[in-house]
Amino acid sequence: MSDFTESKRDLDAYLTARVPVIGVRSIEQVRAIRLIREVAKAPKRSALPFWIYTRATGLRDLRTNSPVSEDRSLVGAMEYAALQFTNRAQSTLVFVDPEDLSDDNTASRHFAELARLADSNSGCIVLITDTPLWGGLQRLGMSLRLDLPDASEMYDVIVSFLGDHRQVVPIAWSENDARRAAEFLVGVPEGTAVNVMATLVAKGSIAKEDVESVSLFKDKHFGDLSGLERVVLKAADHQVGGLSTLRTWLARKHQLMVADLRDTALRPPRGVLLVGVPGCGKSLSAKAVAAQWNLPLYRLDLATILGQYVGQSENRLREALDTADRVAPCVLWIDEIEKGLAGQNDSTGVGRRLVGQFLFWLQESRSRVFVVATSNDVRSLPPELLRKGRFDEMFFVDLPDADDRREIIQLYYRRYVTGAPSADLLDKLIGLSEGFAGSDIEAALHDVGAEIHLNGGVDRLRPDFVVETFANTIPLSRTNPEQIDEIRAWGRDRAVPAGRAAAGTGPGPASGGRRVLVMGEQQP
Known part of the structure; x- marks a missing residue:
């Protein structure tokens, strides 16, 4: 049942019960008026009077739109309502955004008195507002919320x-x-x-x-979206080298993302958590998903979410996630999620509340928001975020093996050097790039491209310069091997490998206990 239909059913019940005051909360005044007009035109209410007041048109008959009074003031409309409630049974007056009725003020108390008068003669006041009604007024009747169209x-x-x-x-x-x-x-x-x-x-x-x-x-x-930053995609964001298992998995999820799931018990894909070695394509994967799926990409910046006042961080996160639901379908990128949600040891409790709020949204939201969260230090994340079923899957992005490095080198060689490397040069670069992350390969070939630009063209590039550039590049796996070894040791046994399942170069535990993702008709 659509929200409009459900709201129409509730409003019909409230008017039949002659509830003295009915609050209709909506940011769409025209749609809310159409809802009330459809209920008022029901055959069983053909003999009952309905009037509507707006600031622009004054007081009019709801069905015929003919003017009732030349006085267009709110005070005049309330006096007319009081007169009708006193002398005529079952009268209904609709007020569209009359005043600020969200707290205890003079206008709210006047409407509360008018509601009591309506109750004495089976009258009814319908208030269309975009804010909640004051509690003292809301307790006199019922309320409903007309959401945006689904x-x-x-x-x-x-x-x-x-x-x-x-x-x-x-x-x-x-x-x-x-x-x-x-x-x-x-x-x-x-x-x-x-x-x-x-x-x-x-x-x-x-x-x-x-x-x-x-x-x-x-x-x-x-x-401008609260807490969200629109990421403008470039042509280069369509391409990712390596990560073949992840790319195949994402292609299958895309089929669900665009499928019509209305008559099934299925829900749209939640998203993916990418953990692993820095510089190996986690953030680039988020951009590639949005580019290849033709969806807008929004980055949730958790640093801007955190506030200094009690409850401020939670409210900002709620607003950001609500906005993500409204801009769906989209890809929501949460980069280095551990920096915003690693709060299990936070004495203030803010981190734990943010985690709980995020997980509740991730579990309950039915919007087509595909979350791509990345983490370099997954050990600092709360265990409940890693539980199976939170994200659709958790992938470990390792250092690329020889085959993946071949693909990455060819990709960036075409981008920065133009053309393709010779077979002999490609084999040399694959060997020299042992232990390189994808970002290390890109940086080396970017330097080659810069040299070509400075020297006036690829024809003037010294043949051995590419090899020397790779030989002189020191990757993170050599400058900080302990950290990389620790990350790889954690990820290999606890997550699905994003690259080829058989990849196992470099230090780390044996692959016997590694999780392997099996997908329907995938070719070996």
Whole structure:
């Protein structure tokens, strides 16, 4: 059942029961008025009077929209309501955002008195606001919350709009395209969704590729997001070298991410936790997922979440996660998650509360938000975050083996040097890069590219310069071998290898106890 339908059912019950004051909380006044008008037009209420007051139009008949009084003031509308409640049974007056009724003030107390008067003669006041009502007023009646349209409602809005314009402009969208657009627009008001569709129609046609552009409209609508930073993707973010098991797993998750799961018990993928050696592609993987899935990427900066006052950090995290739900579908990147959620030994208890809040959201949210969390020091994370079922999977990103280094070298060679290395040079670089992380390989080939630029072209590059650059690059695995060995020893037995399952170069425990991910029709 959609939220609109459920709200309509509740409002119908409240009006039938003649509840003296009904609070309708919504940021969409037009949608809330439509909800009340549909309930008021039910045949069983045809003889009952309904009026509505707004600041712009004053007091009008809800059904016919004809004016009732020339006095457009709120005071005049309340006096009219008091007169009706005194002389006429079962009268209903709707007030749209009349005053600040969220705390104990003069306006709230006046409406409370008016509600008591309505109760004496089976009258009813409906208050449409975007904030909670004052407790003293809310206790006199009932309230409901009309949320933004869900995917099903948004789909109906889009289909209705397209149906009205099929004879106006060419429309190439299929039913699946309309559903994808609806999922992109979940989290925005209905009026904004209509404006987006109208903008597409205004250019003369609606093409297949316009489905992806809908997410850009949504991003502009939200603007600055609390606690979230929109990451602008570049062309290079589409490519990741190595990590073949992780890439295959992500490809299968993408199928679920875009699938229609309404008639199943399945939920969209939660996300993945990437742990392992620094510089081996964890953060790049988050960008690659968003780029390859054509989804916006948002970075949750936990450093900006933490506040100095009691409850401030928790409120900021809640706002950020709520915003992520509203901008869905998207990829949510949490870089070095241990720095924000490693709080099991925090005497203030803030870290534990943040962990609990994050895990509750991760467990209960049904939005298409795919979380990519990375960690270099997973030992400092609370154990409950690592439990199976929190994330869809936990992958260990190790130093690349020879085959992965071949792929990474070829990728960055094409980017910085252009062309492809010769077979002999490639074999030399693979041998020299033993113990290199992907970032070490990129840095070395970036230096080669810079040398080419300074010398005026690849033709003037000294043949041995590439080999010398690799030979003179000292990776982290050599400058800090103890730390790297410790990370690899932890990850190999506790997480699925992100690279080839058989990879096992370098120090570390035997691979006999390593977890291996098995995926349906995967080729060996």
